[in-house]
Structures are given as structure tokens and as C-alpha cells.
Amino acid sequence: MENQEFAQIFWQIADFLELKNDNPFKVRAYRRAAQVIESLSHNLADVYQTGGIKALEDIPGIGEHIAQKIEEKIKTGRVKAFNQLAKEFPREFLDLINIPGVGPKTAILLYKKLKIDTINKLEKAAKSGALNDLPGMGVKKTENILRGITLKKKSHGRFLLDDATAHAELIIEELKKLKEVKKILPCGSLRRGQETIGDIDILIVSDQPETVMDHFAKLAAVQHVLAKGTTKSSVVLKNGMQADLRVVEDKSFGSAAHYFTGSKDHNIAIRVMAQKRGLKVSEYGVFRGKTQLAGKTEEEFYKKFGLQYIPPELRENRGELEAAKHHTIPELVELSDIKGDLHMHTTASDGFNSIAEMAAAAKKLGYEYIAITDHSQSTRVAHGLKSQELLKHIKEIKAVAKKLTGIKILAGSEVDILPNGDIDYSDELLAQLDIVLISIHANFKMPRREMTQRIVKALANPHSNLLTHPTGRLIGEREPYEVDMEEVLQAAKKYHKLIEVNAHPKRLDLTDVYCKRAKELGVKIVISTDAHATDQLNLMRYGVTTARRGWLEARDVANTLPLAKLQKLL
């Protein structure tokens, strides 16, 4: 049973309780538990099997009652309390509170007064004007709800990291032109490098907030203004993404950056810490009474609590506050540490550029080496190379390598893991390659057990070096296949194999949570782009961000090594 299944139940219990106007702290407790479960690198069912209910209760945020519900789910496959709550509301009802502008109070009001229990019914009622007469509702609220529905339908909520980054950078470029803008910083999940982004958050220091807000609301990319005040404004962009702008004075920049970067759970944890010391934390600073004690910089902000500076990628309340207290925050890997890209395709299979073009582009990025890794014969849709073709391709790679100075090229292949766990070329052929990537491109829908064995067998193959995009997911398009990642990582450790963090914004797997687990096990990671064209080599930054979110340092990442050392490792 996947952790996500448990988390889902607790997210929904929280929503139900909120609708029922239950104790808000109880609601929060369920949400916290759900969030904690999602960020566990261990399988919750395994934790229970080995340590029982006691081990569950040892997880912060999980106490007696939630532990019991987890046990119940494992033993019986269901949670009675959840089923009872679900019975009280129609199936699609929870969708309503996910519409921007509709919260629990409004949802219940709509249900009680107008029997509205689906988004479609809500849309119809709003258009007919039936909502306007409800207590606390009016024409403007109805308009807001309709806009919320449109936005929801259009965007499905979240955007890929590269898409959001590009939009944020455009807005920042525009706002930077104003002389009233003294400092500008993208914050929120974008700054934390989360794999998907809900909205763009931008922080500005200015002593003329009105001017800045006016310009923001009138940017060419803006479709609609949701809210506009002197310190805070929100707009919807033409691509359906929401952007929030916050303006503060310079003396609050650090605190505001911290507040606006989040995560929410990280912020709450800090504020609890502050409370215990008789201090108050807000976006304006750290205060004792009315006196500001810190807030100009983030470093100063953390220092006030005796904490080491915490890089944004770690601010998820996943142990970083504890680490900062003990001054054991890792020195995270940086883009400049990367010495080569070990996963890319050329026109030989499904890429758009030649070996020489890819190499030249990589050299421009300052890399010491690359590996050319086209698809193997079974991946027919990607023009995978037959054995004879691969032999010829290896010769070509070596010929190009000879001509080029300043960058070394490894002859590799991204070889399919067949359904039985064999890999897609003969041992003789594999022996001629400098690096063998292994990956799954077909037969995704295998039972968890079989899929795990399939991958473990491929890792055990003496010719394989690097397992690429280990979950097979495409964010927003394809779910990861069922696999026991713990067992895969254990196998990688046993056979001394490498695991990839695929830097493509749709993949970004190995995921952050399992990066951390790999590090604990001593399994080395490779960050690579899987580029199918020269410009995709630039996606490396997103892989590095994911690795940073997984607490990885340069020494945990194999392609920060110089070539000689890397080859020794291979």
C-alpha cells in the first residue's frame, strides 16, 4: 500500500471535518499527518509491519488515533471513520472547496440552501443569478466563483517548474525596470524548487508600494486582477497561472522573504519556536512586544533563533529545523558542481541534434564530459538502435570524440529493461560501451512485486551502471509505475549501481524524498537531462534543484566527479 493512499484519506477527513465545522485544530492535525506521510521516505505499511502501532506513533504528527486508523486501513483495507464521513456528503462535493473563492462555509451554505453538490450545478446556479440572494453573497461574489470555476477547469491547478520559472522571470524582468523597485525576489514553491508550482510569488522592497502595485496590475501578461492593496496584490495571468506580489520595507525584507517562501509548515514550526521564547514572527520581522529584533535578512532571521541558515529547498518541515539547530545543514550540491551530463539522445534515435552538436553545446556549458546514450532496439517508437547500428554508432561517437578538444565523450546507451528483467543487448555488445543506462519504456502496468523484481534483476546485471527515471512518471500525464523504491535502492546499494535524478521538468525522478533515502543508504546519484536537443541540456538546473530538495551534497552526486574518478566508479 502506497503512502499516498493513507495521506489521501487524511486530507479528505480534514476536508470533511472542516465542512462540518469541527475543531479547526483537529482539522489541522489531520492535514499535518497527511503532509508528514507524503514526505516519508519509508513505506508506511512497512513501518507498521516491522514496528507495529508504536512505530507509527513515533512519527511526528501521528498520534494514537491516526495510528489506529493507519492500522485499520492496513488490516481491513478501509477506515470506518472516513467512510462514515464520506456517506454524509455526495461524492464530488469536496471538489467545491477547491474552487478559488469557495471555502467550507460557502460550500455548506450552497448545499443547504440550494442543494448544490457538484461544480456543474454550482456553475449553472451562479449563471442563473440564484446565488446573489443568499446571505452574505452578492453579485461580485458570484462573479468570483464563476472565475474560480473557469480557472480551475483551465489550469487543473498546478504548473511544471520550468513553465512557472519562465513566467516568473518575465514578470521580474518587467518589474525590475521600475526605479521604485529596490529589491525583487521570487518566493513560494518556485524558490523552494517544488516539482509543480501552484502560483508565482514575488517579493519586492520599495517605499512606493502603490506605484509598484499599479504597474504589476497592468503588466501585459495579466488577464485579471483578483485583489489589489498597498502591500499585497494577486492577479491571474493569461496562461491561467496566479501571481501574487508582496511589497515591504527594506527592514522587513528577510522576514518577508522567509514568510513568503514558506513552506507553510516550515513557517508554522518557526512561529511555534518563537512563541516559546516570548517572541512573535510575522512577515514584518521578529518582535518582542513592539520592538523589532530581526528581519532585514534571512540569515539574521534564522540566527535570532540560534539556527543555521536553511536553504529554501529544505524548508518543508522535514527535519531541517532540527538540523539547523545542530548546525548540520548539508552543503547542498550546486549547478556549478556538475562536471558532465550522462544522459542524452541524438539523431541516431529520437534526438534532434548530432553527436557533434550535442558535444559542442555541452562544451559551451563548461562540462568536462558527456555520455551519448541513444535508445536500444526494443524502443521502436524512439527508433532504438539494433545491435549492428549500435556498433556503428559507437564508432561514430569515438570518431567525433577524437576530433573534439576540451570535452570527453563516453559511448553509452539507454538500454531497455525488458519485462523479464533482462536488458536489451547482448553481453558482448554491452561490454563495448563506456556507460550503460537502464530504464523502462514499456510494460508499465505490472504488479508492484513483478516490477520491483524486474528492475532489481537489471541492477544485478554486471553491465548496467545507472538506472534512469526510476519511477517512469510524467508529471500531469502519467502516474509512476508501481514499484518498491526501498527495495530498488537497497539493490542499487548491494550492486554498487547509480540512480538518476532525471532533470526533465516532467520527470524529476528519483524524487526528492527518495534522494534523501538514497543518501542515507550511501547510494550515489547522477543528475542528468535526458536531452533530446541541444537547448534541453539547460534543464540541468531543475535536476539539481530536486537533488537539493533531497538534501544531496556534491559528494553524493557522481557526475560532480572529474572523469577519471567517475570512470573508476562506473
Added chain:
DNA sequence: GCCGTTTTCGGCCCGACTGTTTTCAGTCG
């Protein structure tokens, strides 16, 4: 419902903006 180097009971982060209100509830981040 969770949690405790003040506590096993009584707390639980903090503030901005909007719309519908005559002082604030709801929503959001």
C-alpha cells in the same frame, strides 16, 4: 487530534484583502 526542558490538560501562527456589512466573516497565503 497532537503535543510537552513551563504543561498529560490546555493550548494550538499571523496577517492582508474583499464583499457585504455598519463591525466583520470568509478566504487565502
